[in-house]
Amino acid sequence: MFETDERRLAQWERRVEWPLTGLAILFLVAYAWQVLDDRSTPGLHVVLEIVLWLTWLVFALDYAARLKLAVDKRKFFVSHLFDLLTVLLPMVRQLRVLRLITVFKLLNRRFEDRFRERVGIYAAGVTAVVGLSASLAVLDAERHHPDATITTFGDAVWWTLTTISTVGYGDRYPVTWEGRLVAALLMIGGIALLGVITGTIASWLVSRLSGVEESVAEAEQSTLAELRLVRAELAELREELRATKTATKTATET
Structure with a gap:
């Protein structure tokens, strides 16, 4: 029963992976539009705000669904505490900028494994998303x-x-x-980002060296095996x- 329920959770995460990734990108685009187009009409501002809150609601429902499907809910709650904070904190108007953390986490979860072997692409992509979100x-x-x-x-990008x-x-x-608060998160995130990139590069090098060692072995x-064959021959x-010499010697003596 335990394994079946855990498979249900894994199946749910695989099923919603692409839709949530698309919503995360839509969320980032809508937020960027809202921030950069500060003189937009009130109607457009309302539309963008509705898009932001609806996508955030989907993120919240996804967390609730995963919590419900988890067998060990206490373990899920503790291991996904950051997910809960990114869902709850943006409900406070003053903390709405933290909604971008949810977007970054979803995008990172989606593409981390796919680009882990392409260290340069992964590092550049993560840095670009973090930099854009912070700006x-x-x-x-x-x-x-x-x-x-x-x-x-421009000031924000430079900062x-x-x-x-x-x-x-x-x-x-x-x-x-x-x-x-954004600055503090960016400082912490910058240190963590360097650690992640360093770890990714180290992991990639270890996997490469392991492959080389296996090839050498x-x-x-x-x-x-070839030397043993040559020695046998x-x-x-x-x-x-020896047999030829013995036969020749015998024939000569006769």
């Missing part, structure tokens, strides 16, 4: 504050680059608590020569 979030939180130093998308690379020029910095085994030739 949009900090711009959304900062630009309407009277003391803001981040008022354009993201200097923050995620740990350079920190200090010419652009968040002044609102929402912007500082197979080649050594093949070489040893040489032994046979020695026996034949």
